[in-house]
Amino acid sequence: MVVKVYGPHCASAKRVLVCLIEKEIEFEVVPINVLEGEHKNPEYLKLQPFGTIPVIQDGDYTLYESRAIMRYYAEKYRSQGVELLGKTIEEKGLIEQWLEVEAQNYHPSAYNLTVHVLFPALLADNTPNPKVIEESEAKLVKVLDIYEERLSKSKYLAGDFFSLADISHLPFTDYIVKYMGKEYLIKDRKHVSAWWDDISSRPSWKKVLELYSPPI
Amino acid sequence: MALKIYGLAMSTNTTRAMICLHEKEVDFELVPVNVFASEHKLPPFLNKNPFGLIPVLEDDDLTLFESRAITSYVAEKFKEIGPDLIRHKDIKEASLVKMWTEVESHYYDPAVSPIIYEYFVAPFQGQEPNKTVIETNMEKLKIVLDVYEAKLSTTKYLAGDFYSLADLSHISETHYFMQTPCASMINERIHVKAWWEDISSRPAFQKVVGGMTFGQNDQK
Numbered sequence: 001m002v003v004k005v006y007g008p009h010c011a012s013a014k015r016v017l018v019c020l021i022e023k024e025i026e027f028e029v030v031p032i033n034v035l036e037g038e039h040k041n042p043e044y045l046k047l048q049p050f051g052t053i054p055v056i057q058d059g060d061y062t063l064y065e066s067r068a069i070m071r072y073y074a075e076k077y078r079s080q081g082v083e084l085l086g087k088t089i090e091e092k093g094l095i096e097q098w099l100e101v102e103a104q105n106y107h108p109s110a111y112n113l114t115v116h117v118l119f120p121a122l123l124a125d126n127t128p129n130p131k132v133i134e135e136s137e138a139k140l141v142k143v144l145d146i147y148e149e150r151l152s153k154s155k156y157l158a159g160d161f162f163s164l165a166d167i168s169h170l171p172f173t174d175y176i177v178k179y180m181g182k183e184y185l186i187k188d189r190k191h192v193s194a195w196w197d198d199i200s201s202r203p204s205w206k207k208v209l210e211l212y213s214p215p216i
Numbered sequence: 217m218a219l220k221i222y223g224l225a226m227s228t229n230t231t232r233a234m235i236c237l238h239e240k241e242v243d244f245e246l247v248p249v250n251v252f253a254s255e256h257k258l259p260p261f262l263n264k265n266p267f268g269l270i271p272v273l274e275d276d277d278l279t280l281f282e283s284r285a286i287t288s289y290v291a292e293k294f295k296e297i298g299p300d301l302i303r304h305k306d307i308k309e310a311s312l313v314k315m316w317t318e319v320e321s322h323y324y325d326p327a328v329s330p331i332i333y334e335y336f337v338a339p340f341q342g343q344e345p346n347k348t349v350i351e352t353n354m355e356k357l358k359i360v361l362d363v364y365e366a367k368l369s370t371t372k373y374l375a376g377d378f379y380s381l382a383d384l385s386h387i388s389e390t391h392y393f394m395q396t397p398c399a400s401m402i403n404e405r406i407h408v409k410a411w412w413e414d415i416s417s418r419p420a421f422q423k424v425v426g427g428m429t430f431g432q433n434d435q436k
Contacts, residue, residue, distance in 0.1 A: 049363045050323060061308055065318035072311035090278045093289035100282030103321060105267060146266045 007032040007039065007053035008212040011114065011171035015066040016054055017212065018167050019073055021204040023081035029212070035121060067099055070164050084164045091159060098157040098165035105143050110172035112136040117180045137182070144185060144192055151191035156199075166199050174200065175214070219244040221286075222264060223271035224251060225427030228332075228388035229283040230271040235384055236287040238420035239301060240294040284321060284385060291381055301381045312375040316382035319360075319374075327357035328389045335396040336430050354398060361405055368407035373415075383415045391416065391428055 003020070007013045008029040020027050032038045032053060040051045048055040048064045055064040063069050074084040086092045113136050116128040123129075150157065157165045173196060177183045187193050199205065219237065221244055223230030230246075237244050249255050249270050257268040264272045265281040273280045273289070280286050291301040303309035330353045334345040367374060374382045390412060394402060403409050415421070 049366070050319070050360075063311055063315055065315045065322070068311055068315035068318045071314050072307065075310070076307050089289065089293055092292070093278060093280050093285060096285035096288045097280050097282050100285045100321075101267065103318075104282065143267075149266060 001059050003027045003056055003058040004030055006030045006044070006047070006055045006057075007034070009214060010034060010053040011175065011214070012052075012066040013054035014171040014208050014212065015168055016056065016069045016073075017208045018170060018202075018204045019070040019084065019164065021207055022084060022167070022202075023073055023077045025073060025077055025081070067103060067164075067168060070167065074164055082162065084162070084167070086158065086161060086163060091161070091163075094158040095163045095165050098163075099168055101157075102165060102168045106140070106169065107172065109136040109140040109143070110176060113140070113180060113182070114172055114175045117182075118175060137185070140185060144189055147195075148189040148192050151195045156195065162199070162202075166195075170199060170205055174205075174209070217276060220247050220274040221245070221271050222247045222249050222261070222274070224248060225424070226429055227251075227270055228329075228392065229269070231388040231424045231428060232283040232385060233271045233273065233286045233290070234424045235387060235420050236290050236301070236381070238423045239384065239418075240290055240298045242290065242294055242297075284317060287381055287384065299379060301379070301384065303375070303378065303380060309376060309378070313380040313382045316374040316380075317385050320382065320385045323360045324357075324364075324386060325389055327353045327360055328393050331357070331396060331398055332389060332392045336392060340430070350398070354401065357398075357401060361401055361408055364408050364411075365405040368411050373411065379415065379418075383411070387415055387421050388428070391421075391425065 003025065005013060005016055005020070005027055006029075008017060008031060010032070017027070017029075032044065034053065038044060039048075039053055044055075045051055047057070047062055050064075052064070054066055054069065055062060056069050063072060070084075078085065084095075086095050112132050115122055116133050116136075120126055120128045147157070154160055156162050157169075173186065177186050177196065177200075186196050219242060221230065221233055221237070223233070223246065225231070225246065225248075234244075234246065249261060251270065255261055256265075256270055261272075262268055264274070264279055267281065269281065271281070271283055271286065273286045275289075275293075280289055288302075292304070295302060295304045301313075303313055330349050334350050338345055364374070371377050373379050390402070393399065394412070402412055
């Protein structure tokens, strides 16, 4: 039986899809129309009670939270595809650290920019808030300065090896670079820009974009 | 060389890491960081965590920041000692632990922390608790706690019928939350309340709870 991924067009689901492709795992997708509120329907809420995307079903096993799903598949299929969890416990610790950094420090600002600039229909009042946009960008600038320093010392975030921590950044950074007129945030930083070019040119990411491009 | 945790005894994130270390019976030294003097925003601390946040773990030549990465590392490194916090023998259980830790991180903590801030930290800055912030976050928390109540009516702990890192991750912020007027949100949900009483009575938490004070006992 093949794993089903719900909501492939959404950014967070794409973390999971990239991970599955890197690990050479077959999957199916179940599209969810977020703009029509399908993720708040009772059938979806039975799978994911918080009404957010994605959720996976693998036989009778259901899992949500994209970063938890990535960790599950990267661990379960450790022996096939690309190694995404490092080689030692210490490397895994650093991957966990940078996954947390992405979740706590990068994502909230990147998410706010995405929703307010690109998808204001998802907001309660349908209206982008310029103050939120300004503050989110200011916070992201500080975080990216730290990334620039880090990536001047190692090729990828957790070390000189590609990992889940890098994958986690792909979907929302893609929005920032392509659709908002804010690509300078990435492109003006030499090492962040090189890292972005590297990870976004991986065949797994190109495939995900080709198949499940966001509705812009 | 013993492990070192750089942080503060009253910090939710520092205590999250310390509770885990106690559960795993790991010797460590707490190295206080004077956040009130902005020590965490200056070198040499910035060399340990460029984001200028506590806690930081030092284990020989490994330096780790982000409390949930620290607990994950400690629980894995010492998986054969003490309670099995990560269910390392069963990958499905292990991933449910990670899922509920993500839930704590993305839904629970963001609703609870602003409420704690308004009742504990704002007064230190001479401000009254902001009613709008509190009400907005109570509404978010209500949705989360309803999900928790439903889940905890089917299993004893969040990831299953076993205590795990997912439950541990909630303890520090909930401890402060239960000292605010919003504690009724926990108390009026019988399964959440029972779960809270269980996880907060664990000896590992009792070892850190004494340091978790903003000096509120000194206030009238």
